[in-house]
Amino acid sequence: MIDAQIVVIAKEPVAGRVKTRLTPPFTPGQAAHLAAAALEDTLRTVAAAGTRHRLLALDGLPGSWLPAGFVVVPQRGAGLDERIAFAMTDAHRLHAMPVVLIGMDTPQVTPELLRYAVGALADHDAVYGPAADGGFWLLGLRTPEVAPLLGLPMSRPDTGAVLLRRLRDEGRSVVLLPELVDVDTAADAARVAADAPGSGFAASLAAMAGMAETSAAR
Numbered sequence: 001m002i003d004a005q006i007v008v009i010a011k012e013p014v015a016g017r018v019k020t021r022l023t024p025p026f027t028p029g030q031a032a033h034l035a036a037a038a039l040e041d042t043l044r045t046v047a048a049a050g051t052r053h054r055l056l057a058l059d060g061l062p063g064s065w066l067p068a069g070f071v072v073v074p075q076r077g078a079g080l081d082e083r084i085a086f087a088m089t090d091a092h093r094l095h096a097m098p099v100v101l102i103g104m105d106t107p108q109v110t111p112e113l114l115r116y117a118v119g120a121l122a123d124h125d126a127v128y129g130p131a132a133d134g135g136f137w138l139l140g141l142r143t144p145e146v147a148p149l150l151g152l153p154m155s156r157p158d159t160g161a162v163l164l165r166r167l168r169d170e171g172r173s174v175v176l177l178p179e180l181v182d183v184d185t186a187a188d189a190a191r192v193a194a195d196a197p198g199s200g201f202a203a204s205l206a207a208m209a210g211m212a213e214t215s216a217a218r
Helices: 028-049 080-094 111-120 159-169 186-195 200-217
Strands: 002-011 051-059 071-074 099-102 126-130 136-141 174-176
Touching (some): 002 111, 028 200
Parallel strands (some): 002 099, 051 071
């Protein structure tokens, strides 16, 4: 077991509350189903990474998609910046060891990439995974503090750049990870499924495409 912890920050996949940018072309129910598939893939990958502790910072209630071995903690804070910051500090309060946080929007992530991120914190202060939309898909901190995150402008093309600048301005050594695509739009979903063809997310997306083709042929 690796002496570190990974926190997944996520929303309960309820229709109308998650992946709203997927509608249209998907219905709210289909969007929620894709969100659940992405979350389940992510949790399974985290479990396979082999860290000593695994946490889910959840907005909502756990469901059948939650595998064994995760401690569920409620999200707290107002904006997403606060929820991320407090999820990391709450995890560090539970277990005083480095924290890696990811969301539920990159089901293509691999155990090997997560292990690399965790291992980087042995010799560096932070690890940062940029997202294609200008945000970030992963943040790891050897000693989590809220300062770089609080007040961070979220969901903007420069969100990740601002965070990276804050970390470096504090004198933290940062390891950069490969850029990944977050699932926000239908085009993103297609790209992610192509990057992870064996995932549950890809299977769910393919099933929906097959249903659409069947309906169109009638």
